[in-house]
Structures are given as structure tokens and as C-alpha cells.
Amino acid sequence: MKLSSLKQGRDGRLVVVSKDLTRATDAFFIVPTLQQALDQWEKVAPLLADLAEQLELGSVPSFRFHEHDCASPLPRAYQWADGSAYVNHVELVRKARGADMPDTFWTDPLIYQGGSDGFLNPRDPIPAIDEAHGIDFEAEVAVITGDVPLGATRGEAAAAIRLVVLVNDVSLRNLVPTELGKGFGFFQSKPASSLSPVAVTPDELGEAWDGGKLHLPLLSSLNGTLFGKPNAGVDMTFDFATLIAHAARTRNLGAGAIIGSGTVSNKGADGGPGQSIADGGVGYSCIAELRTVETIRDGKAKTPFLKIGDTVRIEMKDKAGQSIFGAIEQDVARHERKT
Amino acid sequence: MKLSSLKQGRDGRLVVVSKDLTRATDAFFIVPTLQQALDQWEKVAPLLADLAEQLELGSVPSFRFHEHDCASPLPRAYQWADGSAYVNHVELVRKARGADMPDTFWTDPLIYQGGSDGFLNPRDPIPAIDEAHGIDFEAEVAVITGDVPLGATRGEAAAAIRLVVLVNDVSLRNLVPTELGKGFGFFQSKPASSLSPVAVTPDELGEAWDGGKLHLPLLSSLNGTLFGKPNAGVDMTFDFATLIAHAARTRNLGAGAIIGSGTVSNKGADGGPGQSIADGGVGYSCIAELRTVETIRDGKAKTPFLKIGDTVRIEMKDKAGQSIFGAIEQDVARHERKT
Numbered sequence: 001m002k003l004s005s006l007k008q009g010r011d012g013r014l015v016v017v018s019k020d021l022t023r024a025t026d027a028f029f030i031v032p033t034l035q036q037a038l039d040q041w042e043k044v045a046p047l048l049a050d051l052a053e054q055l056e057l058g059s060v061p062s063f064r065f066h067e068h069d070c071a072s073p074l075p076r077a078y079q080w081a082d083g084s085a086y087v088n089h090v091e092l093v094r095k096a097r098g099a100d101m102p103d104t105f106w107t108d109p110l111i112y113q114g115g116s117d118g119f120l121n122p123r124d125p126i127p128a129i130d131e132a133h134g135i136d137f138e139a140e141v142a143v144i145t146g147d148v149p150l151g152a153t154r155g156e157a158a159a160a161i162r163l164v165v166l167v168n169d170v171s172l173r174n175l176v177p178t179e180l181g182k183g184f185g186f187f188q189s190k191p192a193s194s195l196s197p198v199a200v201t202p203d204e205l206g207e208a209w210d211g212g213k214l215h216l217p218l219l220s221s222l223n224g225t226l227f228g229k230p231n232a233g234v235d236m237t238f239d240f241a242t243l244i245a246h247a248a249r250t251r252n253l254g255a256g257a258i259i260g261s262g263t264v265s266n267k268g269a270d271g272g273p274g275q276s277i278a279d280g281g282v283g284y285s286c287i288a289e290l291r292t293v294e295t296i297r298d299g300k301a302k303t304p305f306l307k308i309g310d311t312v313r314i315e316m317k318d319k320a321g322q323s324i325f326g327a328i329e330q331d332v333a334r335h336e337r338k339t
Numbered sequence: 340m341k342l343s344s345l346k347q348g349r350d351g352r353l354v355v356v357s358k359d360l361t362r363a364t365d366a367f368f369i370v371p372t373l374q375q376a377l378d379q380w381e382k383v384a385p386l387l388a389d390l391a392e393q394l395e396l397g398s399v400p401s402f403r404f405h406e407h408d409c410a411s412p413l414p415r416a417y418q419w420a421d422g423s424a425y426v427n428h429v430e431l432v433r434k435a436r437g438a439d440m441p442d443t444f445w446t447d448p449l450i451y452q453g454g455s456d457g458f459l460n461p462r463d464p465i466p467a468i469d470e471a472h473g474i475d476f477e478a479e480v481a482v483i484t485g486d487v488p489l490g491a492t493r494g495e496a497a498a499a500i501r502l503v504v505l506v507n508d509v510s511l512r513n514l515v516p517t518e519l520g521k522g523f524g525f526f527q528s529k530p531a532s533s534l535s536p537v538a539v540t541p542d543e544l545g546e547a548w549d550g551g552k553l554h555l556p557l558l559s560s561l562n563g564t565l566f567g568k569p570n571a572g573v574d575m576t577f578d579f580a581t582l583i584a585h586a587a588r589t590r591n592l593g594a595g596a597i598i599g600s601g602t603v604s605n606k607g608a609d610g611g612p613g614q615s616i617a618d619g620g621v622g623y624s625c626i627a628e629l630r631t632v633e634t635i636r637d638g639k640a641k642t643p644f645l646k647i648g649d650t651v652r653i654e655m656k657d658k659a660g661q662s663i664f665g666a667i668e669q670d671v672a673r674h675e676r677k678t
Contacts, residue, residue, distance in 0.1 A: 010378055010593075010594075039349055076417045076593055077417070078415045078416070078417060078455060078456035078457075079454060079455070079456035081454070081526065084523075105521075108521075110521055110523055111523070111526050112452075112523040112524055112526065113451075113452045113453065113454055113524060113525065113526050113529075114452065115418060115420070115452050115590065116417060116418070116455075117417035117418035117591075117592060117593035117595075117596055118417075118590065118591050118592075118593050127489065129489070129490065129588075129589060133589075149676065150466065150468070150530075150674065150676075151468065151674070151676055172589060175589070180522055180523075182444075182447075182449055183519055183524075184423075184449055184450070184451040184519075184524050184525070185451055185452060185522075185523050185524015185525065186452065186523070186524065187420070187450050187451065187452055187586065188585075188588050188589045188590075189589075190452075191489075191589040191590045192590050192591070246527075247526065249468075249527050250468060250472075250511060250514070250527045250528075250530040251454065251457065251527075251530045251531050252456075252457050252531070253456060253457075254349075254415055254456035254457050255349075256456075257456055335489065335490070337488065337489075337490055
């Protein structure tokens, strides 16, 4: 089934969305919010699945579904942990700055603790405080879990995957070096992220979902031009089960935990850096990766980070060309303090 | 007023607690949980304050308050960001490993993004997966905020402080070097933390609260012996308003955000490392700091990290010797998977 949270209050109003994303029906009489649904998934998931079936059959009242009415599926969440599962991407970024990558990066997942107290709505602008911050998008896939016990095995972790979403992990690249240099990870350099309008259960993904990876191209566009279409199932060194188990090694994860893949990235056909779309490759899921390739190739990066007025669009289509999660589509807009 | 969440469901049951922590009264008819109270603070805080006044007068039904019935005031939260405001402590730790500290550490706050999807109850054991992880406590003060807008000034940040709590920021010291070496901050090395049984509004702290710092000794005991009593108002380089404003520089903070001080630490009378309680000093708020002092003084650390069976107690008393927040008191117990 497909679920969405329409904008309402702090936690949205849960609706079930049709497979083709054209219609929706209220789920509040079953459970008012997605977080509450995740809190009691075993009880309410079958009821929501029934409602989804009735929606497809046209046997319940429904209304036109508009993606711009959506909040983030979880407008705020208790846990957002983002992996760097496409190690290719990490290696490339380090190569560009002349740093070796320890071999353990291929065997020990890298994950960072993100902030989850407020996600941007999927069609809301990315607030630009200062273009000099080096605003970038990062297109990712993420899963939303049920309760995961401390020490969960990969099998238990896989079984805890409830929903799949897309993410725009907004990053302020020029704040990263100073912040990471302080040794405690990201904070100001990772402001609010965005999730796709719709969250889907793994069964909606059919053969594209193998239990741990999503084997479809992730489409990123910049100002209407395709920027990347790497396959999220390719070059993903750590699958979601592995990322979840890593995150749960010393703690429980609460229902509604969002675990991200990190920027989706595919190697080039020759095993080296991937080519841009213009050069016949699958392109990139963030500007930083293109800049890295430019640095390696030309000695310096030439593509600028996002500017005010730029638009980023992130979506994924099934084999039939149908949008699965709806689209994250965000302008970059100057941040104005509401007074 | 003083608020507590009794163990019930995922988010606890909100009660108002008497100033002397002996009695409590249900607040659920005003608002069921502390998170919901924080979500609509302007509306419900006056009602809760009235109830607190009636509780003191004995004019509402009440029951005996037991700290061991408490969940964390926020059993799960949307944001937990922990500062390192006692820069003295940071300098000391770096000195022990022969690393200089950049001067900017005295002017630019250091903060890490913590995980907030599950806090340990204040009397629950600290789960020991493996003693070799180097289990440590960190006694801290934290504030819980209302909504803080992106770009908030220090004044706005100070005005958003709703509640004050104590924290045991449990740390797995021997997992830290590898994790920080990967460059993305803490994750496995910072498992679930604990908050004090009671959260208090700043006005309950009287003159000890200056709007940004809490000027009272923070008492930590290990196995019944006083380990530290540094004053939380002394040597705090960045006050809470500064920490909150730093955290809100590129993002909104949602109501219920918990912002920690970092391990409370006082310099010695000579401006050098503080002395242990046994040596007549104010001691330390974590074992790592004592080990650091031992390393600087004797060339190697001799005090071990926590072992299974050890008990940590963290509390703070007012000038009259009355416990303000109740006590965090946690055994270290071998983690057993529930099957």
C-alpha cells in the first residue's frame, strides 16, 4: 500500500493513496497519523491494507490526490540515521581531496546520526540562508522501520522494514570541512531533509525490491534537466538490513526510525567514476559528486552548488514509467525570517 | 513547576510533581503526555502551573511519587543535540592524547547530533553488551525547548527554554576512536541516554538559574561514593542560549528539542585539571576525565570504566539540600536479548 501525510498540525493526517497516485482516502478513522500507525503496525497495517484495496476498487469515498498537499510522510521523526552505502561515492570524494580510504570502509558501514525533528515538505523550498554555504541536494532511498531490538540480526532488521521512501538529504557543503574538522560529525552542515510525498510498503515494489535493496534508477533533475539516474540497487555495498543492524548494534531503534542509504552512486562502465548524463553515463545524485569528478578529471570543479531559484526534482519510476513515491520538487529560496 | 512522565505506553503519562518530590497528581485531563504539552505550551502551561499550585496546597487528589515509577520525562524525543560547553573538559581530553585544541573551540560551540528515539528510564540498568566497550557515564544538564526558529538569536533561544533536566549521556569510550576516525561523528559509541525523573521549569530553580546557566553542583556517585560535584555554572564556556542558537543556525528546532551541556567539568583551583574528590577537589562527571587526569599525571589511566554491577547516581540538590530533579540511578547490567 501507499501512505501519505497531508499537511495538518505537527504530524499530518494519514491518507491511503492509490497505486497510480491519483486518488486518496482518509485513514484517520483507523489511525490519525503515520507515526501512530507505525507504533501499532501489527494491528493497523491489515486495516490500512484493506482500505487500500477498497480504494483501488473504488468502493470507498476518495478525493483527488495532490502531491503539493503533502507533508513529509513523517513530518517529524524520532530517528534519522543516514548511511553511506554506496562506498564508491565515498571513495571518489576522498580521492578528489587526495585522501586514501581505509579498507574497512568496504566492510564496516559508515552512518551518521541525522536530525529528525522537522522534515521539509516535499514541495517546500530549501531555505537558503546564504548561497555561500554551498547548498547541495543528495538523492537517496530510505526505509522506515518498526521497533528494532538492540543487537538485531540482519534477518530481524530486514523483517522490521515497514516502508520505503525517497530522501533529499540537503547538505551545506561549505560548512562540512570545518564541522567535520571539529571531530563530532555533521550538525549545521546537515539542515532539514525532505522525504517523498508517498511512503510505500515493500510489496508495492514487486521484483524491484529484493528485501534489502531497491533495483530501480533514482532520477534527479536540476532545473528540468536530468542530472542523474543511477540504479539504487547497483554498487550498494551495504543493503538496508545491514545498515539497520549496524545502527541497532548498541541501541534499540524505535518504531518510525528512518534509515537512509546515502547518496546513490554508480561506478562508470570501466569501474572508474561514473559519467555525466551529457557524456552518456547515468550521472549523479548530488552536485558534489559531479564536482569531484570534475576535480579528478580537470583539476578543478566547475559546476556550482545550488543557487537561489534553482529547482531540484527527485523521483523514481517503475518499469511502466509510473511514479512510485511521487516527486520531491524543491526550489531554493532565500530564507526570510517570519516575524 | 515540576513534571514527570510515569511509565505508560511509548510516551508516558504526564503528572505534576510536588516541589519536594513526595507527591504527584495526574495531568492527563489537561494533556496526556509531556510532548503534547510542549507542542501547545502557551495554552497548557498555565493550566499545569495551576495544578501544581493546587498540589502544593493539597487541594487536588494526589498520590505518593516514586522516582522508580518514572519513564524519562520524554521517553522518546524528536531532537537530542549535545554540546561540549565545558571546553576545559575538551582541552583536557585532547591534552591527554597529545592533541592541540584549536583556539576556535573557545568561540565556536561544539555540538553533536544524538539519537533520541529511546531514552532509558532513570532507574533502568545501562545495558552492557560487552564491558570491553568501555562503558562510561557523563553527567550533564540539559534544557528542553519550545519551537526555535532557524536563525534564532540568543535572546530568542533563551526565551524558548521550557524545562531543565539532568542527563546521563552513556558513552562507549572504546568505540569512540574508530567511530570518530571514520569522520562522521558518534553513532554506536553513544547508545541510549537517560534523563532525570523530573523536569522542572526554570522558575523552580530560583537564583541558581541565570537564564543560561544553572549554578549548582552536579553530584555524581559511583557505587555509593561521591565521584564529582563540579558546579554546572562554573567554566561553562557556552551557555544554553548560545548552544540553542548554534543548533538553530541552519534549521528550526521542534518543540521538545533537548539540548545538552556536555559533561560538566570545573578547572582546578590553579587553573589546571580539577582534583578528584579524594584529593580535595570537586571531582569529575565522567570516568574518562579522571582517566585523562591520571594519564597526564601518571602516564597512564588506572581507574577502569564501568563494570557489570556498578551503580551510577546523578542528582542535583538545592541550597537546602533538597533533590531538584530526582536521581538518575542506574546499574550496569549484562544485556540479555528478550526472545
